Amino acid sequence: MHDLTPEDLERLPRHVAIIMDGNGRWARSRGKPRLFGHRNGVENVKAIVDKTFEIGIPYITLYAFSTENQNRPGEEKSGLMRLLEEFLKRELKNMMGDGVRLRAIGDLNGLPEFARNAVTDTIEKTKGNEKWNLTLALNYGSRQEILQAVQSYARKANGSGEDLNWETFSSYLQTKDLPDPDLIIRTSGEFRLSNFLLLQAAYAEIFVSPLHWPDFGQDAFIDALKNYTHRERRFGKTGDQLATTSTKSLPGNS
Ligand code: IPE
Ligand code: IPE
Ligand code: MG
Numbered sequence: 001m002h003d004l005t006p007e008d009l010e011r012l013p014r015h016v017a018i019i020m021d022g023n024g025r026w027a028r029s030r031g032k033p034r035l036f037g038h039r040n041g042v043e044n045v046k047a048i049v050d051k052t053f054e055i056g057i058p059y060i061t062l063y064a065f066s067t068e069n070q071n072r073p074g075e076e077k078s079g080l081m082r083l084l085e086e087f088l089k090r091e092l093k094n095m096m097g098d099g100v101r102l103r104a105i106g107d108l109n110g111l112p113e114f115a116r117n118a119v120t121d122t123i124e125k126t127k128g129n130e131k132w133n134l135t136l137a138l139n140y141g142s143r144q145e146i147l148q149a150v151q152s153y154a155r156k157a158n159g160s161g162e163d164l165n166w167e168t169f170s171s172y173l174q175t176k177d178l179p180d181p182d183l184i185i186r187t188s189g190e191f192r193l194s195n196f197l198l199l200q201a202a203y204a205e206i207f208v209s210p211l212h213w214p215d216f217g218q219d220a221f222i223d224a225l226k227n228y229t230h231r232e233r234r235f236g237k238t239g240d241q242l243a244t245t246s247t248k249s250l251p252g253n254s
Helices: 006-010 023-028 034-054 067-071 074-098 113-126 142-157 166-170 218-229 239-243
Strands: 015-019 059-066 100-105 132-140 183-186 205-208
Touching (some): 006 218, 034 074, 034 132, 034 218, 059 067, 059 074, 067 132, 074 100, 074 113, 142 166, 205 218
Parallel strands (some): 015 059, 100 132
């Protein structure tokens, strides 16, 4: 069964982040080029993002291109960038109609100009939308993000680390406008984070699906969410303590 009960709906994550992996293997298993997999992956992005907002989850972040993906063949990279541009241009109207705000994390300067323009243009046009939040991780690497945060903090703080606590530090991260992810899904059966949201994932629940991304459809997504709703997030406390505390008051659930 792929439906969410009223109890499940009460316990949904506020922020889901997805490492969309396996497009290449999906294509190879069909005797097709890798880009065929990426194209089908983009179709699935649409299906999953629509489902996310339809069931009322306000934040979704998608790992679309990592810093390390820059080491892939030029042809695959430019194909991915064209797909990104096409997706953004095609979806703008729906995003405006549905109240979706696009954000990006990662170093956009490392994208080709046409792709960067499509991203910044969509960010600009959707910045007044307040209902739903779609974030794309593009040329993103968590270690690079952390280094950049340290550098800009050091510049601002004039060498003194006196006021540095997590709240201050996290305001220098590229995710400063986003709550921490509650659930991180990775497709294609890989049990690793691959430089994605390393600090923000401190208390995220992790779900790994064996399905390749183009096959991870709405039913598989609902099953992952259902699995999440049955987890006990203890945040360092004991299970007994949780029985007497409302989960709403726990860190990360605000
Ligand atoms: C995920 O699929 C998409 C990107 C990383 C851009 P992959 O391209 O990594 O597919 P596999 O892992 O090689 O199958
Ligand atoms: C992680 O997938 C990056 C994205 C999904 C964009 P990779 O396919 O690049 O990860 P590794 O290399 O298998 O760890
Ligand atoms: Mg991969």
